Each structure stands twice: as structure tokens, then as C-alpha cells.
Amino acid sequence: MNCETCQLKELVVEPPEIREVLRSILHTILFHRALGLVRPKDVECELFDIIYVQCEDHELEKKIDEKINQFIGWVEKHPNRKSQVCISFYEVKNKHATWFGNKIERFYWEQWYINLHIVSPKPHGKSHNTKAHVVTGENAFEESNSRCAALGSSLREVLLQIINFVNEKKDHIPPLQNSEIVSFPYEISTPSSSDSSFGWHADVLKRMLQTGHPSMLS
Amino acid sequence: MASPSESDRKIITRFLHKTLHAVVASRVPRLHHAAAGPASPKNDRWFHLALDDHPSPIDHHGAVMDPLVFDILLTRRGCSDVIVERWTVRCVPPAPWSAASPHHPHDGSFLRRTYKKCTILLRSIYTLLRLLPVHRIFRLLCSSSQPYNYDLCHKVLSFAAPFSRAQEAELKQYSFAPVETMLGHLVVSVQYRPSLTNFNLEVSLPTPPLIITDYVGSPAADPMRPFPSSLPDRMSHPIMFQYPPRGIRTLAAPSFDRPHSWNSASMVHHPLSSAPGPPDSELGLSLPGHYGHLVPNQRSSMERKGSSGFDESKLSPPCWTSPSPSPPTRVGNSQQSRLHSGTAPVSIPMPATENNQMHRSPNFSDPFKSLFPPPSPRSTRTDLFFRESPLKSRSFIKHEGFSPGDIHSNLHMYPAYKAIKDGRDDSGRFSALSSGGSPGYGFSSSSRQSIQDDLDDEDFSYPFAFDDVDTSDSQTRSLDGKETPENAGSHKSREAAVGILVQMLKTAAPLRHDQSCSMRSLEPNGEASISSSMMSRKTCDALEELQSYKEMKNLLLSKSGAKLQDSVKQRKESSKTLILN
Numbered sequence: 001m002n003c004e005t006c007q008l009k010e011l012v013v014e015p016p017e018i019r020e021v022l023r024s025i026l027h028t029i030l031f032h033r034a035l036g037l038v039r040p041k042d043v044e045c046e047l048f049d050i051i052y053v054q055c056e057d058h059e060l061e062k063k064i065d066e067k068i069n070q071f072i073g074w075v076e077k078h079p080n081r082k083s084q085v086c087i088s089f090y091e092v093k094n095k096h097a098t099w100f101g102n103k104i105e106r107f108y109w110e111q112w113y114i115n116l117h118i119v120s121p122k123p124h125g126k127s128h129n130t131k132a133h134v135v136t137g138e139n140a141f142e143e144s145n146s147r148c149a150a151l152g153s154s155l156r157e158v159l160l161q162i163i164n165f166v167n168e169k170k171d172h173i174p175p176l177q178n179s180e181i182v183s184f185p186y187e188i189s190t191p192s193s194s195d196s197s198f199g200w201h202a203d204v205l206k207r208m209l210q211t212g213h214p215s216m217l218s
Numbered sequence: 219m220a221s222p223s224e225s226d227r228k229i230i231t232r233f234l235h236k237t238l239h240a241v242v243a244s245r246v247p248r249l250h251h252a253a254a255g256p257a258s259p260k261n262d263r264w265f266h267l268a269l270d271d272h273p274s275p276i277d278h279h280g281a282v283m284d285p286l287v288f289d290i291l292l293t294r295r296g297c298s299d300v301i302v303e304r305w306t307v308r309c310v311p312p313a314p315w316s317a318a319s320p321h322h323p324h325d326g327s328f329l330r331r332t333y334k335k336c337t338i339l340l341r342s343i344y345t346l347l348r349l350l351p352v353h354r355i356f357r358l359l360c361s362s363s364q365p366y367n368y369d370l371c372h373k374v375l376s377f378a379a380p381f382s383r384a385q386e387a388e389l390k391q392y393s394f395a396p397v398e399t400m401l402g403h404l405v406v407s408v409q410y411r412p413s414l415t416n417f418n419l420e421v422s423l424p425t426p427p428l429i430i431t432d433y434v435g436s437p438a439a440d441p442m443r444p445f446p447s448s449l450p451d452r453m454s455h456p457i458m459f460q461y462p463p464r465g466i467r468t469l470a471a472p473s474f475d476r477p478h479s480w481n482s483a484s485m486v487h488h489p490l491s492s493a494p495g496p497p498d499s500e501l502g503l504s505l506p507g508h509y510g511h512l513v514p515n516q517r518s519s520m521e522r523k524g525s526s527g528f529d530e531s532k533l534s535p536p537c538w539t540s541p542s543p544s545p546p547t548r549v550g551n552s553q554q555s556r557l558h559s560g561t562a563p564v565s566i567p568m569p570a571t572e573n574n575q576m577h578r579s580p581n582f583s584d585p586f587k588s589l590f591p592p593p594s595p596r597s598t599r600t601d602l603f604f605r606e607s608p609l610k611s612r613s614f615i616k617h618e619g620f621s622p623g624d625i626h627s628n629l630h631m632y633p634a635y636k637a638i639k640d641g642r643d644d645s646g647r648f649s650a651l652s653s654g655g656s657p658g659y660g661f662s663s664s665s666r667q668s669i670q671d672d673l674d675d676e677d678f679s680y681p682f683a684f685d686d687v688d689t690s691d692s693q694t695r696s697l698d699g700k701e702t703p704e705n706a707g708s709h710k711s712r713e714a715a716v717g718i719l720v721q722m723l724k725t726a727a728p729l730r731h732d733q734s735c736s737m738r739s740l741e742p743n744g745e746a747s748i749s750s751s752m753m754s755r756k757t758c759d760a761l762e763e764l765q766s767y768k769e770m771k772n773l774l775l776s777k778s779g780a781k782l783q784d785s786v787k788q789r790k791e792s793s794k795t796l797i798l799n
Contacts, residue, residue, distance in 0.1 A: 042348060
């Protein structure tokens with residue numbers, strides 16, 4: 001079985017925007033993979049003029065928020081860096097009994113990489129001149145608005161990209177195994193604090209190479 | 219057990235239904251609000267997408283293989299409908315010349331895959347519906363209680379005329395990946411407008427007929443009717459000052475500084491003007507039923523708040539329904555009193571047969587007269603002569619002539635009459651005419667007899683009829699009782715005119731005065747009421763008179779200097795003869 005991988009368009013975000021961006025993307029992906037009985041709920045982004053859909057499931061929301069909080073915690077320690085959040089769907093295959101216990105094999109059939117470039121907000125220019133300071137403040141406000149609008153447009157593109165991918169790739173989806181809302185087991189991976197200076201890319205590559213023996217990083 | 223093809227057909231049919239359901243629920247506010255709530259369990263099963271149930275079933279009555287087209291239309295007031303989205307769902311059979319259709323196993327796995335793919339496709343459709351521009355409009359219409367000048371509706375068609383090239387140029391298209399079924403490929407596509415900024419979509423601010431509940435009639439029409447500030451406390455009606463207003467009775471919070479009705483500036487506050495009214499949430503009467511769900515809620519709230527006020531607004535013209543603070547006599551019969559007291563100050567008083575006749579404007583024909591300043595006596599005379607009954611006009615004419623002995627002192631604008639008639643006191647004579655245009659306005663009962671006498675006076679002359687030279691000349695002749703030469707007569711008339719002008723200017727009261735002070739003295743002193751009413755009339759009349767004097771002056775000057783010289787010569791000769799005699 002092939003593992004379909006989707007690299008989403010990179011988004012340049014500031015720390016306050018991370019939560020909204022990740023929520024909209026993760027919920028949109030999961031909504032398309034929640035093939036159980038779902039009551040969709042429209043959620044309006046606070047920062048952008050976008051409405052995304054999420055499954056009305058408290059557990060799912062809680063899990064996603066936890067992962068987002070972890071990612072934000074990592075960002076605070078590693079500011080101004082490019083990073084990724086990965087959501088993977090897998091199948092649990094054979095359970096091989098070993099001397100050390102049962103070995104669970106996971107076969108990842110789909111992975112989504114959410115690419116984020118975290119930037120710090122630009123500080124306002126210091127000026128002793130009141131008028132210049134006001135003008136600078138106004139310019140910064142306008143810049144912030146335009147940047148936010150651009151980010152909203154990019155986010156919309158990312159959501160459309162998800163829709164395109166979901167519709168183009170359907171054959172790799174395994175049969176439904178349960179009647180839960182999110183029909184397939186999944187995991188959300190975020191960079192961890194113990195990562196090396198190379199980031200967690202090494203761990204991701206390692207995991208990808210270890211087909212059938214992936215392990216959760218966090 | 220159903221055959222695979224039948225199951226496939228059922229899946230396709232249900233998919234069409236569900237897609238239409240999802241689109242309409244996300245595009246048509248009317249149906250969105252009318253949704254009964256959670257969907258029935260039966261509908262939930264299909265594609266595992268629980269949508270709110272719709273009050274009326276949305277069925278696609280066409281064949282499975284017929285395309286399903288639903289247009290989302292943007293309807294705007296005064297404009298034609300525009301298709302902003304077109305969703306097309308169709309099952310495209312495989313081409314007959316294509317390779318043999320792949321063999322689909324009949325174990326049901328293909329059906330399960332088809333069903334799974336349809337489920338995913340439906341979720342993609344649901345997500346895309348929220349990302350398209352029209353959804354923003356839908357949210358605005360659903361969430362806001364304000365009326366908008368547009369609405370969204372839908373049409374379900376089996377076949378739709380293709381767009382023209384110009385239309386297609388304005389649209390973008392998105393096609394979902396087809397889902398393979400036994401009957402063909404299930405294709406869903408949408409054509410949408412990427413931008414809706416070209417349409418003038420805005421909140422509509424209807425200007426419903428508003429009722430000024432604190433309407434204050436012209437004191438010229440009713441000198442006994444005090445201004446709100448001068449009323450005793452018992453006259454105030456708490457109901458009038460409620461806000462939010464009942465129905466739409468109040469145009470604005472009652473304000474005691476509202477300009478009076480006889481001021482032309484008060485037209486701004488006229489209910490038929492475009493002045494902003496109460497908040498939109500309070501306005502429901504004029505909302506067209508076209509704007510679906512917005513109307514019933516507001517109307518019901520309006521009805522809950524005050525049906526009486528609403529009914530009143532229906533029954534009465536805007537400017538008549540004014541339960542403003544008023545003297546006790548009007549409380550009991552507010553409707554009638556409004557009809558009587560809220561009307562024009564320019565009216566012809568009936569020959570008074572009742573004691574309170576003076577308090578009512580007898581002119582009920584034109585309720586909007588009260589909104590206009592009272593005309594000058596000259597214009598009033600002209601207007602009313604043709605409008606009113608002969609008796610009224612006669613009475614008006616005679617009022618213009620006034621009863622010298624009974625008219626109060628403040629009518630300084632008519633010194634001509636005083637000079638012409640006799641040596642009676644001006645103050646009493648002119649009071650009626652400055653009361654707001656209604657010549658008989660404000661006359662006391664005791665003056666009725668004298669008024670009647672004046673009606674019979676054929677020698678009455680209008681003091682302002684100086685543009686009518688012949689009339690003035692004839693009047694002068696009749697008054698003097700002499701046949702003077704024409705030149706002397708004209709000279710005397712000119713002199714008289716000049717004298718009158720000078721007298722009027724000398725005795726004219728200042729234009730500014732404290733009306734509230736004058737009106738406070740209404741009740742205890744009827745004479746003061748008349749004088750104050752005359753004062754209120756003075757401003758506009760004075761301006762008109764000034765105009766007429768200017769014309770007079772020009773006329774006099776235009777009548778060549780030769781005439782003046784001739785008259786001067788004649789005068790000299792006559793004076794010489796007198797001296798000699």
C-alpha cells in the first residue's frame with residue numbers, strides 16, 4: 001500500500017496566529033477522514049475571514065488543542081524558525097509477539113505536512129517625534145492588516161489544496177475498520193524540545209525509512 | 219436483495235439529494251432558518267453526514283442519469299436576479315466507444331468503495347461551500363437582523379441554459395474528481411463568481427412612514443395650545459416618551475426644542491422625509507415581504523410592543539397622529555382633536571358659533587398646510603378665495619379687513635387700515651392677522667360681532683394690496699369720498715403708500731421675541747395670546763411685506779420722474795391757490 005504524502009503550501013505566521021491556522025488545517029483534514037457519522041460544525045476563524053468545518057466531537061477537539069499547545073510551546077523556545085506539523089493516518093497491522101512484548105506495526109497510508117514559517121511580529125519603530133511615531137504606528141498597523149489578509153488568502157489556498165488532494169487520491173484509503181467518528185487511527189506529530197539543531201527532520205526521515213515500524217515522537 | 223445496479227442507482231440518487239440538501243442549507247437563508255432542527259436518523263445514515271432537516275423535502279424528480287443543476291441566485295431590490303453559483307451534479311455514462319467497462323465485482327466491495335468515495339466527496343462539497351464567496355453573504359443574511367437590499371434563493375433544474383461567454387468570463391469553475399459508479403462517473407462541478415464586490419450589497423434603510431407623536435401644531439392655528447415646555451406636568455403622557463417607540467409612532471425621542479411646524483425647516487422632521495428613524499430593529503412595517511425571515515420576527519415584535527400604536531399609524535396620516543401634550547380638552551378625544559388642532563394654521567375661520575371655535579382650525583382639507591408657514595395676507599387672500607366657500611372667503615376677506623376695535627395691539631403690520639379706517643388703536647386691530655395666517659385666528663368671542671360687521675363692510679381695503687394700484691386708488695377714492703384728479707389721486711396714493719410704509723416700519727415689532735414667554739401667558743390672558751400669535755406670524759410676513767414694499771418702491775420710481783414733477787407742480791399750484799384764498 002502506498003503512502004500518499006501531501007506537502008501543504010508553506011504559511012508564514014506569527015505566534016498569535018499559529019493556533020487558528022493549525023486548527024483550521026487539522027480539522028479540515030480530519031473532517032475528510034472522519035467517515036463515521038459526523039455532525040459538521042462550522043467554525044469561524046477569529047483572525048481570518050474563513051469558515052472551516054470540524055466534526056462535532058469533543059475528544060477530537062481536545063486532542064488537537066493539546067497538540068497545538070505543544071507546538072506553540074516549542075515555538076516559544078525556538079522562535080523564528082521553519083517547522084512542520086505532521087498528521088498521519090495509519091493502519092495497525094500485524095501484531096507480532098516478541099520476547100519483549102507485542103510489536104505493533106503501523107502502516108502509514110497517508111501523511112500531511114503542514115509547513116509553517118514562524119516569524120516574530122515586527123516591533124514598531126521608535127521615534128521621539130510624535131508625528132513620526134504616529135505615522136510609523138499607522139504604517140505598522142496597515143502592514144499588519146495586509147499581512148493578515150495575505151495569510152488568510154494563503155490559508156484559503158491551503159484548504160483548497162486539501163480538498164483537491166482528498167478528491168484526487170481516494171484509492172489508497174483502506175476500508176473502514178470501526179464506526180468511530182474518525183474512522184482511521186491517526187497521529188499528530190510536532191517538533192519536540194529534545195530535537196537536535198537540525199530540527200526533527202532527522203526523526204521524520206528515520207520514521208519514514210522504518211516502514212511499518214514508526215514510533216510516536218511525542 | 220437489491221441488485222448492485224439498483225444499489226448503485228440508489229447511492230447516486232441519495233447522493234444527489236444530499237448534495238442539494240447541503241448546498242441549499244448553506245445558501246438559502248430562508249430555508250436555513252426554517253430548518254426544523256437535527257436531521258432525522260434516516261437521513262443521517264446516508265454518507266454519515268448529519269445535516270439539519272428541511273421543512274420541505276427537496277427531491278430531484280428527474281431520472282438518475284439526468285443532470286441536476288441548482289442555481290444560487292442573488293436577488294436585489296430593483297435589479298434582476300444574478301446567478302452567483304451554479305452547481306451541477308450528473309452521472310456521466312461511459313462512452314460507448316470507450317474500452318469495455320472494467321468488470322466490477324458483484325461482491326459489494328465496489329459498492330462500498332463507491333459509497334466511501336461519495337462520502338468523501340460530499341465532505342469536500344460541504345467544505346468548499348464554506349470557502350466560496352457567496353457563503354459570506356449567506357452568513358450575513360442569516361446572522362444579522364438588519365434588512366438588506368438583497369437576498370439569496372435557489373432554483374433546481376434538470377437542464378439549465380449555458381452561460382453566455384460574457385457570463386462565463388465572470389465565473390470560475392471548480393470540478394471535483396469524478397467518482398466511478400456502475401452507471402457512470404459521478405461528476406460534481408461548481409461555477410461561481412469569485413468576487414461579489416460589483417454588486418451594491420448593503421444594508422437597506424427603509425424609510426417607513428413615521429409618526430411624530432410629539433407633533434406640535436402651529437400656535438398660529440391654535441394659540442391656546444401651549445408648547446410642551448409650558449405644559450403642566452399632568453399634561454404629559456408617559457406613553458409618548460417611551461423608547462423604543464411603540465410601533466413606529468415616534469420619529470425620534472420627543473424633544474422640546476423641535477422646530478415648530480410652521481417653520482419650513484421643520485420639514486426635515488416630516489414623517490415623509492428621509493430623516494433617519496428608530497433603529498432598524500424597530501422598523502418592521504415597511505419591510506417588504508420579499509426579505510423572508512427578517513420580516514416575521516420584526517413584525518411580531520412590533521405587534522407585541524404596541525398594536526394600538528401600529529393601528530393608529532395605519533389609520534391616520536403621519537402628521538395627524540400626534541398625541542403630544544395638549545390641553546385637557548383634547549385628551550378625551552385625541553383623534554378628533556388631532557384632526558382639528560394639528561392642521562394648517564392657514565385656515566378660514568368659520569363664523570364663530572361655538573365658544574371654542576377659535577381654537578380649531580376649520581380647514582381640514584389639507585393636513586399638510588400646518589407644515590407650511592402661514593402665507594401673507596395677500597397671498598392668503600388669493601389662495602383662499604378660490605378654495606374656500608364663499609362664506610369662508612368672505613369671512614376671511616373680512617378678517618383681513620379686521621375689526622378695528624377688536625383687534626389687538628400687536629398687529630403693527632396693518633397701519634394702513636388704521637390710517638384709512640379711523641383713529642382706532644392699532645394694537646388691537648392687527649393682532650389677528652399676525653397670529654399665523656389665519657385671519658380669524660385668535661379672535662375672542664367678543665370680536666365676532668365686530669367681525670361680522672366687517673364682513674359687511676364694503677369699504678374694506680387690504681393694507682398690503684399695494685401692488686394693486688387700481689384697487690388702492692379706488693379705495694382711496696371711496697374713502698375720501700372725493701373725486702380728485704387722477705394725478706392728485708395717484709399722488710396721494712403714493713404718499714399714502716409711503717406713509718404707510720414708514721408707519722409700519724416704525725411700529726414694527728422686533729422679529730426676535732421669546733415665543734415661549736409669550737405663550738406662557740396664553741391661558742391667563744387671551745389678549746396676550748393673540749399678540750404672541752401675531753408676533754409669530756410677523757417674521758415671514760414681514761419678509762413678504764418687505765418684498766412688496768420693494769416692488770412698490772420700484773414701481774413708484776419707475777413711474778417716471780415726470781409724473782412726480784407734475785404732481786409737485788400741481789401741488790405747488792394748489793398750495794398757492796389755497797394761500798391766496
